[in-house]
Amino acid sequence: MIQDLMQYLPGAILTGAILVSYYIARWVLVPLAKRLVERSPVKWDNLLAQRRVFDRAAHLAPAVVLALGLPLVLDESVEIFRFITRLNNVYFVFVGYWVFEALLNVGMDIYLTSPTRQHLPIRGLAQAIKLVVFLLCLILALSQIADRSPVYFISGLGAITAILLFIFKDPLLGLVAGVQITTMDLVRTGDWIEMAKHGADGDVIDVSLTTVRVQNWDRTITAIPAYELVSSSFKNWRGMSESGGRRIKRAISLDINTVRFVDDTLLERFMGIRLLRPYLEQKVREIEEHNRQHVTDAEFSVLANGRRLTNIGTFRAYCVAYLRNHPHIHPNLTFLVRQLAPTAEGLPLEIYVFVNDTRWVYYEGVQSDIFDHLLSVLPEFGLRAFQSPSGRDVREIGQIITRAAD
CATH class of the missing domain: 2.30.30 (SH3 type barrels.)
Incomplete structure (x- = not known):
């Protein structure tokens, strides 16, 4: 009877050693490792505890004890020895993948918290690596269970490629797309x-x-x-x-009926505008010199002869001067004030400049301030913004016609 019990003693001792090794690893070594990383002067090793790397690695202890102790208990030639060894290898593979996944998460967290990171889509790359490593671990596990070489399963993948492509269509397309997104830097987090x-x-x-x-x-x-x-x-x-600049591309539609040449009265009023004075002084000298050389006094009485200032050209020059002196307009990016083709809605005068701050709310405030000012100053140039007749306009016209008829 005692001899029968003695033959089970090595197995019982090995089982006890496996349980004790797990207990020591899980409840002694893991807490000790966590305390060490908490007291460490560096911060990144705290992620090892947060991502449970030590807790997962503790599950490797029983597999290591079993692998070392099993040859001492069983003869390597018996079937049960090979069966337990294969199961232990499968356990080792998946726990190893479990630990690898946690370490990869730690590496991803370190990258994301690094101030020098280059905004690469690291999450997609990490998931792609996890998928590839998991498939390799799955092949290794199947080879252990079936007691076959991993090459056997890899060579057999060709027969089920269509099924795998159908099942893993999105991950495979995403894997290829993730590589392209990373190499071509198409998208980053925060874009x-x-x-x-x-x-x-x-x-x-x-x-x-x-x-x-x-x-x-x-x-x-x-x-x-x-x-x-x-x-x-x-x-x-x-x-x-x-670039540090956000574009303003907006046009003011001007009533074409208000476009006219600048007479002496209007010119005198324009001279009172500080921003326009340097432009007008230079322009008036240029026009007078040209007309003196090419137009006689008799011809100059016809408005079509010679060069003359226009209120719309002067307003365009005012827009340029106003924006050049605006503190929130980027001086080194495209700067353009231009006329577009006339339409049924008037003559568009387009402002094409860049604000020197890309924040949305700030940009909208600057843009609104600019057009508030330009629309308000239009009457100073004898111009009027085009606006389609409203119901009130039609009603007022009807009242005028009615009063005229009475």
Whole structure:
């Protein structure tokens, strides 16, 4: 009886050693390691505890004890030894992947908290690495269970490629797209992008293996498949942010009926505008010199002869001077005040300049202030902004006609 029990003693001792090793690793070594990293002067090693690297690594202790102790308990030639060894190897593979995943998360966190990071979509790359490593671990585990070489399973993948492509279509497309997004630097976290196809217009908050999440300006979130950013067109406003200037491209439609030459009375009033005085003095001298050389006194009485100032040209010069002296207009980016082709809505005078601050609220405030001023100063130049007749205008015309008829 005692001899029968004695033959189970080595197995019991090995089982006890496995349980004790896990207890020591989980409840002694892990807390000790956490206290050490908390007291460490560096901060990045705290992520090892936060991502539970030590807790996961503790599960390797039983596998190591089993691998070392099993040859002392069982003969390597028996089937049960090989079976337990294969199961232990499978356990070792998946726990190893579990620890690797935690370490990869730590590396990703260190990168994201680094002040020198280059805004690469590290999350998508990390997910791609996890997928590839998991598939390799799965092949290793299957090879252990079936007691076959991993090459056997890799060579057999060709038969089920179509099924795998169907099942993992989005991850595979996302993996390829993630590599392209990274190498071509198409999108970074924090970029403002527009993609009308998916109704996205806002900041990129996450770039993962299969999706890019965008928080729109109305605070909704749009998820875009990663491969759509490669196969479809979208607008990225990063260049605007990095340039330090945000464009104003807006036109004032002027009533063509108010466009006229500048007479002496109007010129005298213009001379009182400080910003215009240098322009007018130089322009008047230039025009007088040209007319003296090319136009006789008799011909000059006809308005079509010779060169003359116009109120719209003078207003355009005022816009240039006003914007050149504006403290919030970027001096080194495109600066343009131009006329566009006349339309049924009047003559558009377009302002094409850049504000020196890209913040949305600040930019809108500067733009509004500029056009508040330009619209208010139009009467000083004898100009009027074009506006389609409103219901009130029609009613007033009707009242005038009625009074005239009476």
